[in-house]
Amino acid sequence: MTYVYTVIAFGLIYTMLALGLNLQMGFTGIINFGYVAFVAIGAYTSALLTVDLHWPLLAGWAAGAALAALASYPLGLLTIRLGGDYFAVVTLGFSELVLLVVLNERQLTHGAIGITGIHRPFAALGPHLSAPLALLTIAILTALTAYLIRQISHSPLGRLLRAIQANESAAQALGKNTLGYKVLVLVVGSAIAGLAGALYAHWVQYISPDQFSPDVTFNTFIALILGGVGSLLGPVIGAFVLILFLQGSIVLQDYVHVFSANQQSALRFMIIGLALVLLIVYRPEGILGRMKSKRPGRSTGVS
């Protein structure tokens, strides 16, 4: 049962991550290859504040989201004007930098050893109750995030973000502060990543730098592309498909003995790669991509 809980929790956390990335990439066209940096900042902030300084859990989560947002603000201010590819490279560098700081600032972050003893929500109620209740908390926060993204999407703000993605200089010519809006989207997306990171830390109860490798960023990209970039429900579907596949193939390992464990874990990523290629060839808009074109006001050309 605990294993099922963990699969669902990871599915929800990746859903949240994909929702934040969708706001940046799907709505506004910002390519952020350093997404994991903000997950790490959220996870470490909340873990350190609650473990070392005994902050209450909710305050730790809020601080994790806030600090991730705060870190993205100067980054966006300085580099968002670089435009597409260059910005993507800068963010990749930024995430490596954050990881190096986490690894080497041992007095602050506990370095490579990581942080143990992070509390789960409702830990006082014992393991049998705390797991489902913590899961419920994560589910509620994920639902709230999805609701926030939906509200943004259906508002004039969402329309403007799609316009910026379609043609930034045209939006400028119409009096829109496009750089300001892109920084805003970066900050909001980073806050979501930070919150997801904090939830992750408190679910697994132990974090170390190697859990925040660029794989997290690319898994989120995969989830989003699978589900459908720019669609509203796509991130949810994509995240659960990805997690079920990643975790499911681990379970399969116990029953199928054709390949060694190493071969199987390599095979997993080959299959994901193949699935992505097939998807992009035959259904570039993602599993749920089609719903975009049903309503006017959603972008269809970009995915």
Next chain:
Amino acid sequence: MSEEVLLEARDIEKAYVGSRVLKSVSVALKPGTITALIGPNGAGKTTLFDIIAGFVQADSGVVRYRGEDITRKPAFLRACRGIVKTFQIPHEFGGLSVLDNLLVAGSDQIGERFPASLWSRRATHEQECANTETACGILEFLGLLASRDVMAQTLSAGEKKLLELARALMLAPRLLMLDEPLAGVPLSVGEQILEHLVNIGAQGKTLLIVEHNLEAVMRVADWVYVLVDGELLASGPPSEVQRNEKVQTAYLGRA
């Protein structure tokens, strides 16, 4: 501040990697007039145009709008102040409907503020309704109302040009700047656009038009600037400029 001049660009200099595109060019736009900027390819028309709109920074020189120095103001702020440009190649928001293209242009939208947009739903809705009404009026004026729910990317080249114009009008600009409004459209649509421009001019708006089609420009413009090799060759009312010998050899000869 005198109302004699709405916008003035003085002693504008611009060089790209060593080649001087604009050599101390000065222009002035009188309110309520249609001014045309003509010249052969590579004369610096579009550069001057973009410097006035704020998309390109001049190396030196001053741009004044309603008496205020706006030389360093970014493009979006100029648009908010009433200087709105269209693009030579239509820059439509392809995945948005024609109506949504216009609604994006609405200025000062409550629904675009974050996080205020999340709770001021009612104010947003009222503003959306008012903007939709304005937008439909503009679409009707330009003959695009039938395509209001069509995706902008499916429009024809001529319709996209009209959409550019419609979107710009949504901001109720004081100075409307059009970059080759007739380029790439069939003759009949061109005639239509020209007619619209005359009507817009008659509403008291100031227009600046960069155009290749000399004959068309001469028909609608009140004042013409001729730019050749980054220098002003001549300026004056169309009839006068047309008779100018220097213009005839430099521009008409090559055209």
